[in-house]
Amino acid sequence: MSPAPGPRPGGRSARIQQAVHASTRKLLDERGRADITVPMIAADAGVTPSTIYRRWGDITELFADVALERLHPDASPRETGSVRGDLVAWAQDYLEEMSSPVGRAALRDVVMSADTLRSEDGTNQFKCATFCRTQIETILGRGEPVQGVVEHVIDHVVAPIIYRILFDLDPLEPDRVEELVDHxxxxxxRV
Amino acid sequence: MSPAPGPRPGGRSARIQQAVHASTRKLLDERGRADITVPMIAADAGVTPSTIYRRWGDITELFADVALERLHPDASPRETGSVRGDLVAWAQDYLEEMSSPVGRAALRDVVMSADTLRSEDGTNQFKCATFCRTQIETILGRGEPVQGVVEHVIDHVVAPIIYRILFDLDPLEPDRVEELVDHxxxxxxRV
Structure with missing residues (x-):
């Protein structure tokens, strides 16, 4: 990661973010989304509600921000000895994570957030997609380069995993993941 | 469709639904979602707010209900002379419709609705997926039956269309649809 402009890590801004995220996660573990308010989070985190409104806009944005953090493990994708194997392992982990109750709620939070404060390529939805793309690129970078594979993995592996979680009754069978990666x-x- | 139990079409219940949907659509054309309230819709439709709460639970459900109506044209998929051609034509129309501002907003309304009042296979998300499945089955029914094609069309055509609308910066290029149908x-x- 290149050093981003803005508040330095460990500064006041980062401490506020950590405290607000931690309070939000705690409250989400204790009760339903509909019962959580900004003043409640602010009280728990020891900040004023206006600090939260200024930084996140509204509670949906804050939920999405926390959700994204949960969806972005620092871990590099597992190595299995082949690109195909790495893609299958990554996609099976991703399916398992996203189809869990926490993963589903996080996905919905990301889709629901309006992102009114951000430029288009900074939306939470796009950050979520970019995270997948980066993981896939890391894996593909371990093998021979083939033009355009990443977009095919997005369309044929990531998209059906997410579509079935959001719209269908059951997530994909983990067995199907292998077939989708081959595809x-x-x-x-072939292109 | 088999005759459903419950209020007959054209009865009081159907008239209320029509009036509330029409008022919701009208208000959505005039202003942003965040500025619309249940009492506002009730006043426009000439019903009490409690009628709306009783029937829809909350405004998100009502938005999703209106969204689903927009997403379900009565029209049968176009006929082009071949199953492949019909699938391409349907998917291109679907992409165009869902990536329009109205389609995007409708998709988000469907994902956002909590469906607390409905059984699992009656959720708005599942109704949306079922609508696609029915359209695809109609097309496939025009040709030689091949086992499992409908699920492949969901995974390889519908899923990437929807995933890219919800998570990516740009929708699929309409040209890509043909390639996805072939896949x-x-x-x-091959299976």
């Missing part, structure tokens, strides 16, 4: 790799070779 | 048909034959 994405075939599609990339 | 789905190939995948079905």
């Amino acid at each position: 994405a790799l075939d599609a990339a070779v | 789905a048909l190939d995948a079905a034959v």
